[in-house]
Amino acid sequence: MVLFEFLSKYIVDLICxxxxxxxxxLMTLESACMPVPSEIVMPFAGFAAQQGRLDFFWVGMAGSIGSLIGAVLSYAIGYYGGRPLLEKYGKYFFITKHEMDVADAWFKKYGARVIFISRLxxxxxxxxxxxxxxxxxxxKxxxxxxxxxxxxxxxxxxxSGVLLGENWSLIEEYWIYVDILTVLCVLVFLGYLGYKALKFKKISDAQKEARGIRSK
Structure with a gap:
């Protein structure tokens, strides 16, 4: 609670x-993996727009531009720092070059959709x-x-800040439940994908074994 109050005051003062x-x-920091919640930044900025201190359209665009800048910074860290470290030390965490190549191919094929959905x-x-x-x-x-x-x-x-007005901070009190629900849904989805992958592997292994028996 103390951290929330500190962040809220810092964010409000900075926007003002x-x-x-x-x-x-602030949105650059949030997208660069810093502990600055957009659930405080954007609703207050929306409230400021409702009060006539800012323009609603440019509030939304400013948040989007900041999100992009922060995301690019995180991407650059992963691109220039993360891959070399994984190639050097990944084996100690059971991450092989083959698995990195699979991840590369997966992001190449599905990356745009994954990024878009994740931003929501x-x-x-x-x-x-x-x-x-x-x-x-x-x-690109x-x-x-x-x-x-x-x-x-x-x-x-x-x-949401426009709708809530002076009560804009209420969104943060309830957003934790959205966070929890999102994590649970994603974990269930990942569990389902893992189950399907394991099932496919068992079927594939059984088919290979059957072919091996027939060839003998």
Missing amino acids: AFGYPGVVF LPIFKTFISLPAGIARMDF NFTIATFVGSVPWCFALAY
């Missing part, structure tokens, strides 16, 4: 002092850029998907 650049700066999900939107950089996803596709996914998120949160 610097306006749109403050929103860009609490928690995951903050951290998805790092693995995208490690997998060296196509940068990454930036487009990141920006397009950030726009509806930023505008929706800003609009």
